[in-house]
Amino acid sequence: MEAEENLSMWVGWVAFAGIVMGTAGLLNILQGTVALFNDGYYTAGGDAFSIDSTVWGVVLLATGLILCFTGYGVLTGRTWARIVGVVIASIDAVINFAFIGAFPIWSILAVSLNLIAIYAISVHGREAQILRS
Numbered sequence: 001m002e003a004e005e006n007l008s009m010w011v012g013w014v015a016f017a018g019i020v021m022g023t024a025g026l027l028n029i030l031q032g033t034v035a036l037f038n039d040g041y042y043t044a045g046g047d048a049f050s051i052d053s054t055v056w057g058v059v060l061l062a063t064g065l066i067l068c069f070t071g072y073g074v075l076t077g078r079t080w081a082r083i084v085g086v087v088i089a090s091i092d093a094v095i096n097f098a099f100i101g102a103f104p105i106w107s108i109l110a111v112s113l114n115l116i117a118i119y120a121i122s123v124h125g126r127e128a129q130i131l132r133s
Contacts, residue, residue, distance in 0.1 A: 010124035017117035018074035018128075021085060024092060024110065025067030032060030063092055074121060077128035085121045089114045 035057030066088050073081025093114035100107040 010120060011127045013116070013120040014124055014128045015075060017085070017089075017120040018071045018081075020113050020117050021067045021071030021074060021089065023071075024113070025064045025069075025071060028060045028064030028067060028092070028095075030064075032057045032062075032064055035060060059095070063088060063095065067092060074125065074128065082121050082125040085125075086118050089117045089121070093118075 035053050039053040066084070070081050070085045070088055074085050093111045096107045096110035096114070
């Protein structure tokens with residue numbers, strides 16, 4: 001009973017962070033698959049970077065899989081998931097920032113959600129462990 005009294009509203013945000021990470025992972029897997037099978041899909045005029053579509057697809061697939069597993073770990077209150085979650089959400093924010101010239105609305109939304117997830121996991125992630133016990 002005492003552990004429940006120490007919970008803040010941020011437990012909901014930690015759960016939201018886990019769900020966002022899982023959803024972002026699924027979207028990265030979808031984007032990576034598109035990049036692998038359609039070479040010209042992600043070439044937009046004015047991009048500041050030039051990378052092979054196959055390499056980009058593999059990077060998106062890898063981060064997507066890691067995000068999915070980490071999102072599940074965050075939802076179940078695993079300590080390793082909090083650490084990996086902050087790192088991979090930071091990497092995903094940078095990846096989405098790279099797309100800001102091609103997809104500005106989605107990029108800003110994805111970066112914002114990643115920042116909320118990083119804050120919720122790093123500051124209030126321990127509260128999810130209390131719910132598990």
